[in-house]
Amino acid sequence: MxxxxxxxxxxxxxxxxxxxxxxxxxxxxxxxxxxxxxxxxxxxxxxxxxxxxxxxxxxxxxxxxxxxxxxxxxxxxxxxxxxxxxxxxLELRLDNIVFRLGIGNTRAAARQLVSHRHITVDGKVVNIPSYSVKPGQVIGVRERSKSMEVIANSLAGFNHSKYPWLEWEDTSKVGKLLHVPERADIPExxxxxxxxxxxxx
Missing domain, CATH: 1.10.1050.10 (Ribosomal protein S4/S9, N-terminal domain)
Structure with missing residues:
Protein backbone atom coordinates (compact mmCIF):
# COMPACT_ATOMS: atom_id res chain seq x y z
CA MET A 1 0.00 0.00 0.00
CA LEU A 90 5.91 8.96 16.28
CA GLU A 91 6.46 12.45 17.72
CA LEU A 92 10.25 12.14 17.37
CA ARG A 93 10.13 11.48 13.61
CA LEU A 94 12.01 14.23 11.77
CA ASP A 95 9.03 15.17 9.56
CA ASN A 96 6.86 15.58 12.67
CA ILE A 97 9.47 17.71 14.46
CA VAL A 98 9.73 19.96 11.37
CA PHE A 99 5.92 20.30 11.48
CA ARG A 100 5.90 21.02 15.24
CA LEU A 101 8.56 23.72 14.76
CA GLY A 102 6.29 25.43 12.22
CA ILE A 103 8.76 25.04 9.32
CA GLY A 104 6.08 23.09 7.42
CA ASN A 105 2.41 23.98 7.90
CA THR A 106 1.29 20.34 7.60
CA ARG A 107 3.05 17.02 8.18
CA ALA A 108 2.87 16.29 4.44
CA ALA A 109 4.55 19.63 3.68
CA ALA A 110 7.18 18.94 6.37
CA ARG A 111 7.84 15.49 4.88
CA GLN A 112 8.37 17.06 1.45
CA LEU A 113 10.81 19.65 2.87
CA VAL A 114 12.84 16.83 4.46
CA SER A 115 12.77 14.66 1.30
CA HIS A 116 13.86 17.61 -0.87
CA ARG A 117 16.93 18.21 1.32
CA HIS A 118 15.88 21.55 2.86
CA ILE A 119 16.34 20.38 6.50
CA THR A 120 19.49 19.82 8.53
CA VAL A 121 20.13 17.92 11.76
CA ASP A 122 23.19 19.10 13.70
CA GLY A 123 24.29 21.02 10.59
CA LYS A 124 24.11 18.05 8.19
CA VAL A 125 21.38 17.60 5.58
CA VAL A 126 19.04 14.70 6.42
CA ASN A 127 16.48 13.67 3.78
CA ILE A 128 14.87 10.75 5.64
CA PRO A 129 11.43 11.77 7.05
CA SER A 130 11.38 8.79 9.46
CA TYR A 131 14.76 9.76 11.00
CA SER A 132 14.38 9.62 14.79
CA VAL A 133 15.50 12.89 16.43
CA LYS A 134 17.29 12.56 19.77
CA PRO A 135 17.21 15.03 22.70
CA GLY A 136 19.85 17.73 22.25
CA GLN A 137 19.88 17.54 18.46
CA VAL A 138 19.45 20.78 16.51
CA ILE A 139 17.03 20.87 13.56
CA GLY A 140 17.41 23.73 11.10
CA VAL A 141 16.60 25.04 7.65
CA ARG A 142 19.41 24.64 5.14
CA GLU A 143 21.17 27.96 4.46
CA ARG A 144 20.12 28.25 0.82
CA SER A 145 16.52 27.29 1.70
CA LYS A 146 15.94 29.98 4.36
CA SER A 147 14.54 32.46 1.84
CA MET A 148 11.92 30.02 0.50
CA GLU A 149 8.45 31.57 0.50
CA VAL A 150 6.72 28.38 1.64
CA ILE A 151 8.92 28.22 4.79
CA ALA A 152 8.61 31.96 5.52
CA ASN A 153 4.79 31.78 5.19
CA SER A 154 4.58 28.76 7.47
CA LEU A 155 6.77 30.36 10.17
CA ALA A 156 4.97 33.73 10.04
CA GLY A 157 3.04 34.16 13.28
CA PHE A 158 3.65 30.56 14.41
CA ASN A 159 3.44 30.12 18.20
CA HIS A 160 6.64 28.29 19.17
CA SER A 161 5.78 28.17 22.87
CA LYS A 162 3.03 25.57 22.21
CA TYR A 163 5.39 22.64 22.66
CA PRO A 164 7.53 22.70 25.83
CA TRP A 165 9.90 19.99 24.54
CA LEU A 166 11.07 22.18 21.64
CA GLU A 167 13.11 25.39 21.51
CA TRP A 168 13.22 27.75 18.49
CA GLU A 169 15.69 30.44 17.45
CA ASP A 170 13.99 32.62 14.84
CA THR A 171 16.99 34.60 13.54
CA SER A 172 19.01 31.51 12.64
CA LYS A 173 15.89 29.39 11.92
CA VAL A 174 16.98 26.46 14.07
CA GLY A 175 15.12 24.45 16.67
CA LYS A 176 16.28 22.07 19.36
CA LEU A 177 14.68 18.97 20.86
CA LEU A 178 15.06 19.58 24.60
CA HIS A 179 13.66 16.25 25.79
CA VAL A 180 11.29 13.43 24.84
CA PRO A 181 7.74 14.83 25.24
CA GLU A 182 5.49 13.52 28.00
CA ARG A 183 2.34 11.83 26.68
CA ALA A 184 0.18 14.45 28.44
CA ASP A 185 1.91 17.20 26.41
CA ILE A 186 1.25 15.56 23.02
CA PRO A 187 -2.01 17.06 21.71
CA GLU A 188 -3.02 14.25 19.34
Whole structure:
Protein backbone atom coordinates (compact mmCIF):
# COMPACT_ATOMS: atom_id res chain seq x y z
CA MET A 1 0.00 0.00 0.00
CA UNK A 2 1.35 3.41 -0.97
CA UNK A 3 1.01 6.56 1.15
CA UNK A 4 -2.49 8.09 0.95
CA UNK A 5 -2.60 11.19 -1.27
CA UNK A 6 -6.39 11.40 -1.80
CA UNK A 7 -8.89 13.91 -0.32
CA UNK A 8 -7.92 14.71 3.28
CA UNK A 9 -11.47 15.81 4.22
CA UNK A 10 -12.80 12.34 3.37
CA UNK A 11 -10.43 10.74 5.88
CA UNK A 12 -11.17 13.41 8.52
CA UNK A 13 -14.91 12.71 8.11
CA UNK A 14 -14.26 8.98 8.48
CA UNK A 15 -12.79 9.57 11.94
CA UNK A 16 -15.10 12.48 12.82
CA UNK A 17 -12.25 14.86 13.68
CA UNK A 18 -9.77 17.13 11.91
CA UNK A 19 -6.73 14.85 12.07
CA UNK A 20 -4.99 16.90 9.35
CA UNK A 21 -5.78 20.26 10.97
CA UNK A 22 -8.78 22.63 10.76
CA UNK A 23 -11.25 21.48 8.11
CA UNK A 24 -14.22 23.52 6.81
CA UNK A 25 -15.83 20.45 5.22
CA UNK A 26 -15.85 18.62 8.55
CA UNK A 27 -17.84 21.39 10.24
CA UNK A 28 -20.50 21.15 7.51
CA UNK A 29 -20.55 17.37 7.11
CA UNK A 30 -19.70 15.82 10.46
CA UNK A 31 -20.63 12.29 9.42
CA UNK A 32 -18.80 9.51 7.52
CA UNK A 33 -18.35 9.87 3.74
CA UNK A 34 -20.25 7.76 1.23
CA UNK A 35 -23.84 7.20 0.13
CA UNK A 36 -25.05 6.00 3.54
CA UNK A 37 -22.71 8.08 5.69
CA UNK A 38 -25.45 10.16 7.31
CA UNK A 39 -27.77 7.23 8.02
CA UNK A 40 -25.28 4.56 9.11
CA UNK A 41 -25.84 3.55 12.72
CA UNK A 42 -24.17 0.16 12.77
CA UNK A 43 -22.55 -0.94 16.02
CA UNK A 44 -18.77 -1.26 15.64
CA UNK A 45 -17.09 -4.37 17.07
CA UNK A 46 -14.25 -4.19 19.58
CA UNK A 47 -11.81 -5.19 16.85
CA UNK A 48 -13.26 -2.49 14.57
CA UNK A 49 -12.75 0.20 17.25
CA UNK A 50 -9.13 -0.89 17.79
CA UNK A 51 -8.40 -1.05 14.04
CA UNK A 52 -9.93 2.41 13.54
CA UNK A 53 -7.64 3.86 16.23
CA UNK A 54 -4.56 2.35 14.57
CA UNK A 55 -5.64 3.74 11.18
CA UNK A 56 -6.21 7.16 12.74
CA UNK A 57 -2.67 7.18 14.17
CA UNK A 58 -1.21 6.06 10.81
CA UNK A 59 -3.06 8.76 8.86
CA UNK A 60 -2.28 11.45 11.45
CA UNK A 61 1.49 10.87 11.29
CA UNK A 62 1.60 9.71 7.65
CA UNK A 63 3.16 6.33 8.48
CA UNK A 64 2.75 3.16 6.42
CA UNK A 65 1.74 -0.20 7.92
CA UNK A 66 5.22 -1.78 7.93
CA UNK A 67 6.80 1.32 9.50
CA UNK A 68 4.03 1.44 12.10
CA UNK A 69 4.46 -2.24 12.96
CA UNK A 70 8.24 -1.77 13.36
CA UNK A 71 7.66 1.21 15.66
CA UNK A 72 5.23 -0.84 17.74
CA UNK A 73 7.69 -3.73 18.10
CA UNK A 74 10.42 -1.28 19.13
CA UNK A 75 8.05 0.30 21.71
CA UNK A 76 7.04 -3.13 22.99
CA UNK A 77 10.65 -4.16 23.65
CA UNK A 78 11.49 -0.88 25.44
CA UNK A 79 11.02 -0.29 29.17
CA UNK A 80 7.86 1.60 30.08
CA UNK A 81 4.26 1.83 28.87
CA UNK A 82 4.16 0.48 25.30
CA UNK A 83 1.38 2.80 24.05
CA UNK A 84 3.04 5.95 25.40
CA UNK A 85 6.43 4.99 23.94
CA UNK A 86 4.77 4.35 20.56
CA UNK A 87 3.24 7.85 20.47
CA UNK A 88 6.55 9.38 21.64
CA UNK A 89 8.40 7.58 18.81
CA LEU A 90 5.91 8.96 16.28
CA GLU A 91 6.46 12.45 17.72
CA LEU A 92 10.25 12.14 17.37
CA ARG A 93 10.13 11.48 13.61
CA LEU A 94 12.01 14.23 11.77
CA ASP A 95 9.03 15.17 9.56
CA ASN A 96 6.86 15.58 12.67
CA ILE A 97 9.47 17.71 14.46
CA VAL A 98 9.73 19.96 11.37
CA PHE A 99 5.92 20.30 11.48
CA ARG A 100 5.90 21.02 15.24
CA LEU A 101 8.56 23.72 14.76
CA GLY A 102 6.29 25.43 12.22
CA ILE A 103 8.76 25.04 9.32
CA GLY A 104 6.08 23.09 7.42
CA ASN A 105 2.41 23.98 7.90
CA THR A 106 1.29 20.34 7.60
CA ARG A 107 3.05 17.02 8.18
CA ALA A 108 2.87 16.29 4.44
CA ALA A 109 4.55 19.63 3.68
CA ALA A 110 7.18 18.94 6.37
CA ARG A 111 7.84 15.49 4.88
CA GLN A 112 8.37 17.06 1.45
CA LEU A 113 10.81 19.65 2.87
CA VAL A 114 12.84 16.83 4.46
CA SER A 115 12.77 14.66 1.30
CA HIS A 116 13.86 17.61 -0.87
CA ARG A 117 16.93 18.21 1.32
CA HIS A 118 15.88 21.55 2.86
CA ILE A 119 16.34 20.38 6.50
CA THR A 120 19.49 19.82 8.53
CA VAL A 121 20.13 17.92 11.76
CA ASP A 122 23.19 19.10 13.70
CA GLY A 123 24.29 21.02 10.59
CA LYS A 124 24.11 18.05 8.19
CA VAL A 125 21.38 17.60 5.58
CA VAL A 126 19.04 14.70 6.42
CA ASN A 127 16.48 13.67 3.78
CA ILE A 128 14.87 10.75 5.64
CA PRO A 129 11.43 11.77 7.05
CA SER A 130 11.38 8.79 9.46
CA TYR A 131 14.76 9.76 11.00
CA SER A 132 14.38 9.62 14.79
CA VAL A 133 15.50 12.89 16.43
CA LYS A 134 17.29 12.56 19.77
CA PRO A 135 17.21 15.03 22.70
CA GLY A 136 19.85 17.73 22.25
CA GLN A 137 19.88 17.54 18.46
CA VAL A 138 19.45 20.78 16.51
CA ILE A 139 17.03 20.87 13.56
CA GLY A 140 17.41 23.73 11.10
CA VAL A 141 16.60 25.04 7.65
CA ARG A 142 19.41 24.64 5.14
CA GLU A 143 21.17 27.96 4.46
CA ARG A 144 20.12 28.25 0.82
CA SER A 145 16.52 27.29 1.70
CA LYS A 146 15.94 29.98 4.36
CA SER A 147 14.54 32.46 1.84
CA MET A 148 11.92 30.02 0.50
CA GLU A 149 8.45 31.57 0.50
CA VAL A 150 6.72 28.38 1.64
CA ILE A 151 8.92 28.22 4.79
CA ALA A 152 8.61 31.96 5.52
CA ASN A 153 4.79 31.78 5.19
CA SER A 154 4.58 28.76 7.47
CA LEU A 155 6.77 30.36 10.17
CA ALA A 156 4.97 33.73 10.04
CA GLY A 157 3.04 34.16 13.28
CA PHE A 158 3.65 30.56 14.41
CA ASN A 159 3.44 30.12 18.20
CA HIS A 160 6.64 28.29 19.17
CA SER A 161 5.78 28.17 22.87
CA LYS A 162 3.03 25.57 22.21
CA TYR A 163 5.39 22.64 22.66
CA PRO A 164 7.53 22.70 25.83
CA TRP A 165 9.90 19.99 24.54
CA LEU A 166 11.07 22.18 21.64
CA GLU A 167 13.11 25.39 21.51
CA TRP A 168 13.22 27.75 18.49
CA GLU A 169 15.69 30.44 17.45
CA ASP A 170 13.99 32.62 14.84
CA THR A 171 16.99 34.60 13.54
CA SER A 172 19.01 31.51 12.64
CA LYS A 173 15.89 29.39 11.92
CA VAL A 174 16.98 26.46 14.07
CA GLY A 175 15.12 24.45 16.67
CA LYS A 176 16.28 22.07 19.36
CA LEU A 177 14.68 18.97 20.86
CA LEU A 178 15.06 19.58 24.60
CA HIS A 179 13.66 16.25 25.79
CA VAL A 180 11.29 13.43 24.84
CA PRO A 181 7.74 14.83 25.24
CA GLU A 182 5.49 13.52 28.00
CA ARG A 183 2.34 11.83 26.68
CA ALA A 184 0.18 14.45 28.44
CA ASP A 185 1.91 17.20 26.41
CA ILE A 186 1.25 15.56 23.02
CA PRO A 187 -2.01 17.06 21.71
CA GLU A 188 -3.02 14.25 19.34
CA UNK A 189 -6.31 12.56 20.23
CA UNK A 190 -5.09 8.96 19.96
CA UNK A 191 -6.16 6.18 22.35
CA UNK A 192 -2.90 4.27 22.13
CA UNK A 193 -4.06 1.52 24.52
CA UNK A 194 -6.51 0.33 21.85
CA UNK A 195 -3.61 -0.02 19.40
CA UNK A 196 -1.65 -2.07 21.96
CA UNK A 197 -4.69 -4.33 22.48
CA UNK A 198 -5.06 -4.79 18.70
CA UNK A 199 -1.43 -5.87 18.21
CA UNK A 200 -1.55 -8.09 21.30
CA UNK A 201 -4.26 -10.35 19.87
Missing amino acids: ARYIGPKSRIARKFGEGIFGPDKVLSKKNYPPGQHGNSRKRKTSEYGIQLREKQKAKYTYGVLEKQFRNLFEKAESAKGITGEILVQQ NIKEQLIVELYSK
